[in-house]
Amino acid sequence: MGLQPQSTVDGPLFDANDAPEEIVVARGGRDFRMSWTDGSKAETGAEQLRLRCRCAWCTRARADGEFPNAFEDVAIVAIEPFGAHAAHIRFSDGHDRGIFPWTYLRGIATGAAEAAVRPRG
Ligand SMILES: [Zn+2]
Structure with a gap:
């Protein structure tokens, strides 16, 4: 948060090339x-x-060991751009706080985020 679309963000957090040309739900x-x-x-x-x-x-729920292992039948209700670097995704379970950087989404979709996520349990 607090990142501004006009600012230059260095490093792996955001690569402008990771913003997709098209999204299909x-x-x-x-x-x-x-x-x-x-x-x-x-x-x-x-x-x-x-x-x-x-x-x-x-993040807090995970730390407390209360984060579910599955979200059966959850669906995406809406996706909105969040600045230039991320998407705000609303889910059918009512959760709408998630901000997903495009780089993170690409990593999840291609499997590259797997290694980054696993160690946290
Ligand atoms: Zn969340």
Whole structure:
């Protein structure tokens, strides 16, 4: 938060090339597909995104050991741009605090975020 679209963000946090050219939400919000200008495509599911939400609430729940292992049938209700670097995703379980940087979303969809997420348990 607090990042401004005009500012230059260095490092791996945000790569402008990770902002997708197109987003498709299918299967009633359960599938999430992105495609980029370089021709690459990747797909993930609403549950995978919900499980990887990094908002303060979810981070706290994980630390307290109260974060669910699954979100069955959760769907994406809405996706809105959040500045230039991220998307704000609303889920059907009512959770709407998640801000997902494009770099993080791309990492999740391509599997690259797996290693980064796992060690936290
Ligand atoms: Zn969250």
